[in-house]
Amino acid sequence: MSIDKREAVKKMAELLRAGAVMLPQKCPVKGCNLPLFKLKSGEIICPVHGRVYLVSSDEEAKQVVSRISLATTLENLEKKVVEILSEASEAPREHGYRELIGWLEVLERILKIKKELSTKPASETR
Ligand SMILES: [Zn+2]
Incomplete structure (x- = not known):
């Protein structure tokens, strides 16, 4: 893929003007080598490839991968629970309140974990 x-330069200028900080690290994508930018939100992005995950060791890389797959699992689970809840709200008599509250609690927990995942950097979960 050519860049x-x-x-890229235009995008970098935009990023800087939006308050992003240029980092000494380069984009890990093969053939890219553009400097990475840290957004005010703490996200690290390449001007071309979007969000990247900076890792300094294999172990850390594994952690990042498992966090991403956990996030995907949570995403799917959340969809399922929302589906169940919307079905239940269409036919409330078939479902007990207790059951619905149970699912709401599940949903609440999913959202909580998702929030924790998105705010904590990988190195702090050790
Ligand atoms: Zn890149």
Whole structure:
């Protein structure tokens, strides 16, 4: 994949103007090598490839991968629970309140874990 340098430079300028900080690290994508930018939100992005995860060791890389797959699992689980809840709200008599509250609690927990995952950097979960 070739990278449009002019597009990249334009994007970098935009990032800087939006308050992003240029980092000494380079994008890990093969053939990219553009400097990475840290957004005010703490996200690290490449001007071309979007969000990247900086890791300094194999172990850390594994952790990041498992966090991503956990996030995907939670995402799927959340969809399922929302489906169940919307079905239940259409036919409330078939479902007991207790059951619904149980599912709401599950949903609440999923959202809580998702929030924790998105706010804590990988190195702090050790
Ligand atoms: Zn890149």
